[in-house]
Amino acid sequence: MKLCARALIQPKPIYLAVHVNHPEEVTEPVVGALRRLSESGVALLSQTVLLKGVNDNALVLEALFRRLVLLKVRPYYLHHPDLAPVPRIPGSDRSWTSADASLER
Numbered sequence: 001m002k003l004c005a006r007a008l009i010q011p012k013p014i015y016l017a018v019h020v021n022h023p024e025e026v027t028e029p030v031v032g033a034l035r036r037l038s039e040s041g042v043a044l045l046s047q048t049v050l051l052k053g054v055n056d057n058a059l060v061l062e063a064l065f066r067r068l069v070l071l072k073v074r075p076y077y078l079h080h081p082d083l084a085p086v087p088r089i090p091g092s093d094r095s096w097t098s099a100d101a102s103l104e105r
Helices: 002-007 028-039 058-070 099-103
Strands: 015-019 043-049 073-079
Touching: 015 073, 028 043, 043 058, 058 073
Parallel strands: 015 043, 043 073
Antiparallel strands: none
16 A cells, blocks of 8 residues: 555646445544555545445434544545436345435434
8 A cells, every 4th residue: 555655646636536335434444544645645535325224324424424524535425326217236226215314313
């Protein structure tokens, strides 16, 4: 990881989106990697998928986003999977939640 972080130091800006769905995914190794990347000048963003039973609660999302901000990661994208009538992975509907339900505390 140190070699990767050093290689990223250059005059052009580098943006890296990290995919994280729950505060418990932000482990010590993740914290260390994010700090090294940030210290190397990489702009960090996060993307999160709204998932039933994982982060479909405003308090969980708040905890996740506050933790990320402390690590200089800007919460950038919260994806709400739609139920469009397109081919989907069988069984994936069980992870779907309504946006309104997720906003409740």
